[in-house]
Amino acid sequence: MRRAENKEQHVLIRDEVRGPVVHAIFEMRIGERVGYQEIADRLNTDLERNPAPVATAKHRTIGRWTYSSVRDVLSNPKYTGYMVWNRKATSSGTGRNNPPEAWVWSSEPTHPGLVSIEVFTEAQRGARAKARTPGRLGGQSKPKKPRRVFVLRSYMTCGLCGRRMFGKQDSGNTYYVCSPKRSYLPDGHPAVIRLREEPLIAGLNEFFNREIFGAQRHQRLQALLARMSDQHLDEHQEQVAMAKAKIKDLTRRQARVLDPLENLDDPTPALVQRVNERAAEIATEFKAAQDRLRELHETAPVHAAPSCWICCRPEWWTWDYSLRRPCGSCWTSSGWRCAMTARRTSSSAR
Numbered sequence: 001m002r003r004a005e006n007k008e009q010h011v012l013i014r015d016e017v018r019g020p021v022v023h024a025i026f027e028m029r030i031g032e033r034v035g036y037q038e039i040a041d042r043l044n045t046d047l048e049r050n051p052a053p054v055a056t057a058k059h060r061t062i063g064r065w066t067y068s069s070v071r072d073v074l075s076n077p078k079y080t081g082y083m084v085w086n087r088k089a090t091s092s093g094t095g096r097n098n099p100p101e102a103w104v105w106s107s108e109p110t111h112p113g114l115v116s117i118e119v120f121t122e123a124q125r126g127a128r129a130k131a132r133t134p135g136r137l138g139g140q141s142k143p144k145k146p147r148r149v150f151v152l153r154s155y156m157t158c159g160l161c162g163r164r165m166f167g168k169q170d171s172g173n174t175y176y177v178c179s180p181k182r183s184y185l186p187d188g189h190p191a192v193i194r195l196r197e198e199p200l201i202a203g204l205n206e207f208f209n210r211e212i213f214g215a216q217r218h219q220r221l222q223a224l225l226a227r228m229s230d231q232h233l234d235e236h237q238e239q240v241a242m243a244k245a246k247i248k249d250l251t252r253r254q255a256r257v258l259d260p261l262e263n264l265d266d267p268t269p270a271l272v273q274r275v276n277e278r279a280a281e282i283a284t285e286f287k288a289a290q291d292r293l294r295e296l297h298e299t300a301p302v303h304a305a306p307s308c309w310i311c312c313r314p315e316w317w318t319w320d321y322s323l324r325r326p327c328g329s330c331w332t333s334s335g336w337r338c339a340m341t342a343r344r345t346s347s348s349a350r
Contacts, residue, residue, distance in 0.1 A: 012078065012111035021050045022114045025073050029123050036074075040065040040183075066183045074123050081113025082106050100124065152176060152200060160189045173198070236300060243293040250286040257282060 021043065028034045028042070043050040043065040053069050055061045077084040083106040089096050150167030157164055158178035165176040174197040180189065211220060257279050261267050267275075 014112045014114070018051055019114050022073055022079055025070060026115050026119050026123055029074055030119065036067045036070040039070045040067055062184065064183055066181070077103065077120060079114045080117045080120050081109035081111055083110045150174065152197065156195070158193060161186050236296065240293065240296050243289055243296060246289045247286065247293065250282055250289060254279070254282050254286065
């Protein structure tokens, strides 16, 4: 199914290409009791006949059927032709799925259905039966394993695929692992990437002890900010010089473009047309160069004053172009002025 376009209220209509695929998925699930992954593998053998689903975010589309995409089709009640609400507990903050008993169904069909309610219900019975645990059936449940704590959980991301790495313990050591399914494995990505936690923690401890809590943290911060400021200023000044040089060159070319007409007593119409076209091109380039120079002036970086950051909050800082002299702990030769210190000084003077 897909949504009709150019309508204020979206209406689900039948997709003549993908609709039969949905029906086939339900038939395989109910008639043959086939699992999600096997259904996906069967569909992927003929993607022309069984086109893969397209994600709402186009960049997440992988162009093939997967375990999760088949599961989403079989668990979507909208394929019955009815609208269903309250499928997720949005008020809980976790977005967990509500049980089917808590779903709210429309009283009448709102769009063409692909399967009957009986077929959809039968497909759900198989999934719920598989999900039952021995404890729910009256048997003795398995004892819960002690919960493991992974210090860097949710902070580790794979640099090759962008997915979050999960923690795992093996032979007494803790690792962070990236192991995507084959259907999601990008080109050049190993099947499994494992990073040991111990050297990661050691590196983080060294960084915090040196840069954040070390005795020389103020001096290191000053040196770092000074290097960053000088680098940004040098890059910006180089871009300004290039923009000015281009404007100067275009000005000379504008003056020379009329020379062919001035040297001829009776220029041909074709020559006049070419000169006018070239003059228009140069004028366009000249305007673009002026806009670029204006943009560079408006986004000019400023020097940092880390020495004052030690005693003042960053949001108190302002830039005063008239100040270019060193005086006091909160005044610098680069022109930075601590607004809060200036207020205190002016108040005490009065």
